[in-house]
Amino acid sequence: MPEVKLEEVRRFMEDSLKAVGAPESEAKAHADLLMHADTVGHYSHGLNRLEFYINDCQSKACVPTAKPEILKESGATAWVDGHNALGATVGNFCMDLAIKKAKECGVGWVCARRSNHFGMAGYWALQAEREGLIGLAFTNSSPIMVPTRSKQRALGTNPIAMAAPATDGDKLVVDMATTTVAMGKIEVQIHKEEPLPAGWALGPDGKPTTDAKAAFQAGRLMPLGGEEKTSGYKGYALSAMVELFCSGLSGSNSTHNIRGWELDSNQGPPDLGQCFAAINPECFAPGFGDRAADCLNTWRNLEPVDPALPVLAPGDKEHHIGEATLAKGTVNYPQRQLEAMETMAKRIGVKPIQVV
Amino acid sequence: MPEVKLEEVRRFMEDSLKAVGAPESEAKAHADLLMHADTVGHYSHGLNRLEFYINDCQSKACVPTAKPEILKESGATAWVDGHNALGATVGNFCMDLAIKKAKECGVGWVCARRSNHFGMAGYWALQAEREGLIGLAFTNSSPIMVPTRSKQRALGTNPIAMAAPATDGDKLVVDMATTTVAMGKIEVQIHKEEPLPAGWALGPDGKPTTDAKAAFQAGRLMPLGGEEKTSGYKGYALSAMVELFCSGLSGSNSTHNIRGWELDSNQGPPDLGQCFAAINPECFAPGFGDRAADCLNTWRNLEPVDPALPVLAPGDKEHHIGEATLAKGTVNYPQRQLEAMETMAKRIGVKPIQVV
Numbered sequence: 001m002p003e004v005k006l007e008e009v010r011r012f013m014e015d016s017l018k019a020v021g022a023p024e025s026e027a028k029a030h031a032d033l034l035m036h037a038d039t040v041g042h043y044s045h046g047l048n049r050l051e052f053y054i055n056d057c058q059s060k061a062c063v064p065t066a067k068p069e070i071l072k073e074s075g076a077t078a079w080v081d082g083h084n085a086l087g088a089t090v091g092n093f094c095m096d097l098a099i100k101k102a103k104e105c106g107v108g109w110v111c112a113r114r115s116n117h118f119g120m121a122g123y124w125a126l127q128a129e130r131e132g133l134i135g136l137a138f139t140n141s142s143p144i145m146v147p148t149r150s151k152q153r154a155l156g157t158n159p160i161a162m163a164a165p166a167t168d169g170d171k172l173v174v175d176m177a178t179t180t181v182a183m184g185k186i187e188v189q190i191h192k193e194e195p196l197p198a199g200w201a202l203g204p205d206g207k208p209t210t211d212a213k214a215a216f217q218a219g220r221l222m223p224l225g226g227e228e229k230t231s232g233y234k235g236y237a238l239s240a241m242v243e244l245f246c247s248g249l250s251g252s253n254s255t256h257n258i259r260g261w262e263l264d265s266n267q268g269p270p271d272l273g274q275c276f277a278a279i280n281p282e283c284f285a286p287g288f289g290d291r292a293a294d295c296l297n298t299w300r301n302l303e304p305v306d307p308a309l310p311v312l313a314p315g316d317k318e319h320h321i322g323e324a325t326l327a328k329g330t331v332n333y334p335q336r337q338l339e340a341m342e343t344m345a346k347r348i349g350v351k352p353i354q355v356v
Numbered sequence: 357m358p359e360v361k362l363e364e365v366r367r368f369m370e371d372s373l374k375a376v377g378a379p380e381s382e383a384k385a386h387a388d389l390l391m392h393a394d395t396v397g398h399y400s401h402g403l404n405r406l407e408f409y410i411n412d413c414q415s416k417a418c419v420p421t422a423k424p425e426i427l428k429e430s431g432a433t434a435w436v437d438g439h440n441a442l443g444a445t446v447g448n449f450c451m452d453l454a455i456k457k458a459k460e461c462g463v464g465w466v467c468a469r470r471s472n473h474f475g476m477a478g479y480w481a482l483q484a485e486r487e488g489l490i491g492l493a494f495t496n497s498s499p500i501m502v503p504t505r506s507k508q509r510a511l512g513t514n515p516i517a518m519a520a521p522a523t524d525g526d527k528l529v530v531d532m533a534t535t536t537v538a539m540g541k542i543e544v545q546i547h548k549e550e551p552l553p554a555g556w557a558l559g560p561d562g563k564p565t566t567d568a569k570a571a572f573q574a575g576r577l578m579p580l581g582g583e584e585k586t587s588g589y590k591g592y593a594l595s596a597m598v599e600l601f602c603s604g605l606s607g608s609n610s611t612h613n614i615r616g617w618e619l620d621s622n623q624g625p626p627d628l629g630q631c632f633a634a635i636n637p638e639c640f641a642p643g644f645g646d647r648a649a650d651c652l653n654t655w656r657n658l659e660p661v662d663p664a665l666p667v668l669a670p671g672d673k674e675h676h677i678g679e680a681t682l683a684k685g686t687v688n689y690p691q692r693q694l695e696a697m698e699t700m701a702k703r704i705g706v707k708p709i710q711v712v
Contacts, residue, residue, distance in 0.1 A: 071641075072639060072640065074461055074462040074636075074639045075431045075432060075460070075461030075462060076431065076432040076461045076462040076463040077461075077462030077463060077635075077636070077639040077640065079639065079640040079641055104431070105430055105431030105432045105433075105461055106430040106431060106432040106433030106465065107432040107433060107463045107465045109462065109463045109635060111640050111641075113641060134600070134601075134605075147655055147658060147667055148667070148668075149660050149661060149662070149665050149666065149667045149668070150655075150658035150659065150660060150661070150667045151658070151659045151660065151661050152658045152659050154654060154655055154658055155655075160594075160597075162597045164600045164604065172596055172597070172600060174593040174594065174596065174597050176587075176590045176593055176594075180581065180586055180587050181587060197585045197586055198586070199555075199582070199586045200586070205661070206661040207661065224580060224581050224587060224590050224591070225536065225580050225581060225582075225591075226555070226581075226582070226586060229553045230536055230553055230554070230555045230556070230582060230586075231532075231536050231537060231580060233668075233670070234532045234580050235580070235581075236670065237530040237532055237670035238516075238530065238532075238594075240528055240530065240651070240655070240669070240670050241518045241520075241528070241530050241670075243651055244490070244520045244528060244644075244647075244648055244651065245490075247647060247651075248520065248637070248644055248647050248648050248651070249490075249635075249637060249640040249641065249644060250640060250641055251640070251641025251642070251643065251647070254647060254650065254651055254654070256651070256654050279433075279465060279605075280430075280433070281604070281605060283428060283430045283433040283435065284428065284433065284435040284467050284605040284606060284607070285427075285435055285467075285469060285605065285606055285607025286607070287607065288600075288604055288605060291600075291603060291604050291607070291610060292600055292604050294610065295596070295599055295600065295603075295604070295610055295612070298510060298610070298612050299503055299506075299510055299511075299596070302503060302506035302507070302508045302510055303506065303507045303508050304505050304506060304507065305505060305506070305507050305561070305562040305563065306505070309505050310505065311503055311504070311505045311506045312504075312505070312589075313596070314589070314592065314593035314596050314597075315593075
């Protein structure tokens with residue numbers, strides 16, 4: 001696969017966002033969000049999503065010059081109107097506020113309505129972690145998950161992210177869709193020409209399927225846990241919890257009212273609901289970082305079933321990939337993806353991506 | 357199965373707890389916690405657990421006269437020492453405090469060290485829900501879950517509970533172990549002489565097993581999601597999150613240092629960590645209850661795959677069983693369980709349970 005320098009990817013993202021009206025600061029912020037995903041190996045949420053944001057800016061579904069606004073505030077909380085700004089604009093505004101509140105009174109819990117897709121949820125939780133706080137981030141999304149027993153979609157991948165600081169720069173990072181997998185993993189199975197494991201997806205009849213193409217076309221993801229007998233209702237319950245944290249508290253669209261999945265920019269703003277929280281460990285027992293590090297290292301040192309596959313702490317995989325990417329200084333993208341970016345570059349008048 | 361009046365079960369629980377030193381108020385509180393489980397059909401966490409608490413009081417692992425104490429406090433937070441009091445004593449102290457703080461500054465986040473088992477986590481989240489707040493409750497527990505790729509246990513069932521109020525008394529209730537199932541469900545399969553579904557449990561070699569008896573003896577539960585290919589690492593990540601909310605913030609034992617599973621009262625206090633939170637929807641967009649009700653009803657009205665199995669909102673099953681139990685006024689217990697209670701009654705000198 002062609003290789004591109006990290007700074008060139010970032011340059012292209014920033015140029016593209018500026019070309020459709022984003023101020024420099026917001027183009028930089030949003031590019032940073034997307035770069036995070038490509039750096040830690042979640043390629044679905046990086047450059048892969050850029051055109052989606054560009055289209056939303058062009059259709060005015062997203063207003064890249066908009067500034068979020070606090071509508072209501074108390075000691076530990078804020079309700080924010082994102083005014084359909086870029087996801088990174090809303091995310092930075094809300095998480096900065098949650099961090100400030102957590103430092104002042106122990107917890108900050110900030111919810112935004114009228115937001116756009118905010119990339120990897122873990123990126124936001126990590127903003128708080130870098131300040132020595134526990135960070136949490138949640139978002140609703142387009143309807144793609146089928147609740148247990150249902151034939152129809154009603155909830156999103158509705159992710160849960162949590163990051164917590166441990167001693168010596170170590171950290172716990174939880175960043176997970178409440179579906180068993182995201183659609184990107186089904187696409188990977190199509191490319192590999194392999195069937196899906198049971199518990200990933202349903203066909204249009206609401207019955208489990210292992211046919212990757214049929215699953216992709218049906219677009220019906222199963223909740224984490226899979227079928228009812230393997231407790232799929234728990235993944236559904238987690239998604240429901242995220243829904244009420246997001247649309248419930250913020251007054252945004254509920255997932256069942258959100259426009260369909262991606263690249264569908266002409267249906268107006270998605271009006272997503274998002275929730276950002278920070279908790280200050282200093283307000284509790286001294287030594288949080290040491291206890292967190294002890295847990296992480298205990299888990300890593302558990303005896304593995306297969307010595308070639310050591311036990312990881314949640315977030316380790318992304319951390320290792322992130323370090324390797326930064327050391328290499330480049331990312332590899334499929335030729336087809338770079339061609340699509342070249343077409344987009346011409347369309348919006350920016351310099352195409354230069355491969356190494 | 358023999359039938360017992362609800363008030364008789366409650367009488368027996370209170371008498372038993374008082375017989376081992378619990379003051380009347382705490383015996384009532386703890387009985388209420390256990391009655392909730394038997395009322396909503398989670399029999400594993402009701403009368404079934406009474407002897408475990410009685411033994412812990414007798415061995416002094418639990419101190420039923422102890423009073424929790426606030427060690428540190430900020431606007432939205434409190435750090436509490438449970439002083440090894442009964443789970444209900446610590447739970448009521450902490451959740452009352454979280455509710456008060458949520459009413460004052462939007463969020464209350466309270467963590468306790470040196471607590472004991474606090475029954476169904478959902479019971480605590482519902483205390484906040486009854487006050488018009490979103491309630492959250494988490495606890496760590498004895499090591500029984502095997503992290504992805506590991507052969508060894510290191511985390512507990514570490515449950516997540518969340519309850520949120522909706523219009524007209526409706527509510528969302530999430531109350532789930534972060535393992536695929538709890539041990540009680542494996543016991544049920546043994547009694548039914550049926551194999552386990554894949555994704556529930558591992559054998560002593562760390563490999564998946566469907567043999568219910570072998571699984572029960574091995575005591576190695578899989579995280580929600582099951583194997584790695586069906587995203588079991590997400591259940592592991594959720595359990596890790598709960599661990600840092602509980603032992604991380606409170607300074608209690610981490611799960612990997614907690615004594616083994618149940619009825620093992622002679623190893624001293626378990627020193628569990630627990631976390632209770634309340635969030636005030638009034639601090640965010642008006643109309644939370646209506647939006648929550650709209651979500652709940654939308655999910656319930658989704659077209660089901662099997663018309664005989666309607667789609668439920670999370671918590672509906674327990675709600676329906678609870679209403680039926682209260683209407684009937686009785687609970688049925690297995691003969692063997694009542695015989696065990698009769699033996700215990702003689703041992704601690706209380707009037708045995710009278711069946712109808």
